[in-house]
Amino acid sequence: MSAIKKLLGHVQADIEKIDEIMRADIDRLAANMDKRLLDVLHYGLFGGGKRFRPLLAVISGRLCGGPDESAYRLAVAFEYLHMATLLHDDVIDQAETRRGRPSVVSAYGVTAAILGGDFLHALSMELIGRYGGTAALSIFCEATRAMVDGEFIQLRNSSRYNQSEDDYFKAIEGKTAVLISAATEIGALCGGADPRQQLALKEYGRNLGFGFQIIDDLLDYQGDAKLTGKAVGNDLAEGKMTLPLILAMDQADDRQRQHIHALLADTDRRRSSFETVYAFIEENDGFARAHRRASQCILRAREHLTLFSAGEKKDVEILAGLAEYALYRQK
Amino acid sequence: MSAIKKLLGHVQADIEKIDEIMRADIDRLAANMDKRLLDVLHYGLFGGGKRFRPLLAVISGRLCGGPDESAYRLAVAFEYLHMATLLHDDVIDQAETRRGRPSVVSAYGVTAAILGGDFLHALSMELIGRYGGTAALSIFCEATRAMVDGEFIQLRNSSRYNQSEDDYFKAIEGKTAVLISAATEIGALCGGADPRQQLALKEYGRNLGFGFQIIDDLLDYQGDAKLTGKAVGNDLAEGKMTLPLILAMDQADDRQRQHIHALLADTDRRRSSFETVYAFIEENDGFARAHRRASQCILRAREHLTLFSAGEKKDVEILAGLAEYALYRQK
Known part of the structure; x- marks a missing residue:
């Protein structure tokens, strides 16, 4: 972990610059903005957040x-x-x-959360168009549409308890991987990448996104609420099948599987079944195997960096380090 | 009205072409789309709609x-x-x-309505960037942000029963006028307008938007549900002060005003107060005066067309006719 800490030290200046520009953006727009909208944006944007995606875009460009x-x-x-x-x-x-x-929707209500999202949506598209041109905008908008599509897939999956690993990867591609790969690909494109470099960084981002989301889903079972800022067991309570459970199901016998299906189907009891499901996943090696999958994704992400072996040593190391961070993070 | 019918006949081919392209867009994207998302888009996009905004963009360009x-x-x-x-x-x-x-949210649920909106949002931005370039995208995104801001203004106004005409115009600028003026301005820009033409069509659209929304708000009191597709009295039920009521309040004496304030403040009784409020507006000339304001806006919109006197006679007449249509429409 101390190697990662050192690495994060290297990007501290980038993160600060990213924050500075975000604050300047919102300040610039504040004059023509309802006070409450301004509050919502400040609350949403400046209450934490790792700035992981913009950081990846900046470093990919560099x-x-x-x-x-x-x-x-x-x-x-x-x-x-x-x-x-x-x-x-x-x-x-x-x-x-x-x-x-409290989430924005809890603190400010449904209207503010929907409209605040729409505002940021439009702002993001405008900036991509202005600083990235139409090629970047196409990638960005396509990613946005794929994210929506991914949510619909997840919605469809939510009442299906016999999901495969493939189903899972399809859903998290839309949920997480497309935006991270858009960040690295567009960052590369606007930094002057040739087509091979652009593709390599896109694939780096895509695999990093898979690994990142698998860890997120593991943290939903095993995370420390003090570090993650949220309680465990939310996915299970919502009936969401994530990778640890899918892999455990795969390993289990029919009787066990039927038992878990019954627990999942009982909406009211899902949250209280957490310990049982946790033990089931543990017993069937679901956590360890899911972590292995995440490792494989991160390894694949890093392999795409080999293209950049010469010259740009430091930024390659940072991207490799961020991939490791995604794997070992605790929040 | 028959002059307007004739005019709409002239744009029938444009409207059909707009519909055709919309269908082709969605078909093209359908292959990579969850079936339910596709249903939502079809239901939302092809269940009526006057295609007023795209039509204005096309004709402004021409x-x-x-x-x-x-x-x-x-x-x-x-x-x-x-x-x-x-x-x-x-x-x-x-x-x-x-x-x-049934609205999309009634027919398909909150998730589908939010995500369907996000999908169309991203699609619209992509098309503006691709076919209009970054100048058009800036206008478009700025309009989107102004629309959000307008909704926040409306939200803030919703518990204020002493609104002025100015407050109202500020709110409907965001709600309606900015998108219509973005359509005419971007249409003009992409059709090769010089700066004076671009400004004239932007202002045409803006004033048309004001007139259009005032009529919408009048129809919420006086419309025929069979034509508009919605019951009257929704604005009042939501406690929304629109122009007819604002102008009537302006004319009324203190006692009357207090009585109406009390009705508006009583959330549960608002809908059943419709007849009373209607009579109050009528008595204080609110409907006629609001209609006069709409006429003035439409007149102002038409004045901005005088720049295009020579040569392009037919399209000028169509834009003038569409402005008249906005004023006399019954749905």
């Missing part, structure tokens, strides 16, 4: 020859779009908390 | 020298964004019907 100042102005769009989806997701899931405090 | 085929591909973005805002508005207002049948 690796390909950039960035100038505009790379940062472009990069923040990924944080805005990410926040827009969180605002809408929390309305959809009726989530009460986010990052250890 | 007036300035365009359009080629791409003008239509750009124009449909205005219908997508419009539909996206309707989907989200109906979630916010918990509206059960839209265009004479």
